[in-house]
Amino acid sequence: MQDAYPCPTPMAAGTKLFSSDSELFKDPSVYRNTIGALQYLTSTRPDISFTVNKLSQFLQAPTKLQWMACKRALRYLKGTQFHGLQFKLVAALCVECYTDANWGSNLNDRRSTSGYCIYLGPNLIQWSSCKQKVVALSSTEAEYRALAQTATELAWLDNLFFEI
Template identity: 45%
Template sequence: MIITGDDSEYIAFVKARLRDQFLMTDLGPLRYFLGIEVSSTPDGFYISQEKYIQDLLARVALGDERTVETPMELHVKLQPTDSDPLPDPTRYRHLVGSLVYLDVTRPGISYHVHILSQFVSAPTTVHYSHLLRVLRYLHGTITRRLFFPCSSSLQLQCYSDATWAIDPSDRRSLSSYCVFLGGSLIAWKTKKQTAVSRSSVKAELHAMALLTAEVT
């Protein structure tokens, strides 16, 4: 259980009442929870998954120290028929699932993980090579973290975008958005649109509608 708030006396009261009812240990300030690392400073706190990435890379055993500057090359459009199917897709599915959880603190890979997750049912060698590229990118940016400042405005700032007809198999577009509360990034998502947009304007409007529903 994690207890948060800015009233130290009430937090102490809640802990005392819980101890009366349950066998529990106070572990102090939050530092590590479900693979997420929390580091507090006077200016705010950082969250990251550096150890989670290290464990993931150790399981993959890339075999060298090469890194890349971006998770995926520009203008890549993957298709289900790219190259030969993987003999055993289990490893691909496991890695994609791990990256989905990593999206909790690494919004920069959200789009790329969304693309790769579309092929978990029948991945090919090309899809797997792009998956390894994401891992090489993480290897080179393992120390990146999200920062949440202590002093920040409560003004919402929201951004949305769309890629028109990005999927060559069904011509559907992708919506993406991110939401800031002051200087803190609090929500983000990449999602394929449910209908085919007949223009880039309509694709952008669908993305804006998705964002508006999230903010509401």
């Protein structure tokens, strides 16, 4: 991948990955090791969280299409290798959060994916992208579950700030 061309996004728009989307990848250990490295990288690169979450769902038996999606994430990282988190000093700090859900996005089990990001002033301090634990029966339910997860994290942060 050292000589690969960079790409502008970590995942192609409209990409639908599922367990039998193409033939099996011949070396699953390479896929697993690469995903493990990408998971480690999400601690400083939240922009790849969604992609890594999606690719992590196929560690058991990855396919060639999933490996191609993994290589695209690596190409994205090559083009954005100097990106990362920046922290800025500000006089007043306020907490802002954003949350969203993708209803029934997993084609295998129809579970939704939730994501959130929490800012303290202009600084991103916490983020997540994960599959919901149950199948939502509507997009509204998926959004409410995402909101509940974010509210739980905000309550935890509130307690932490109070103790500090």
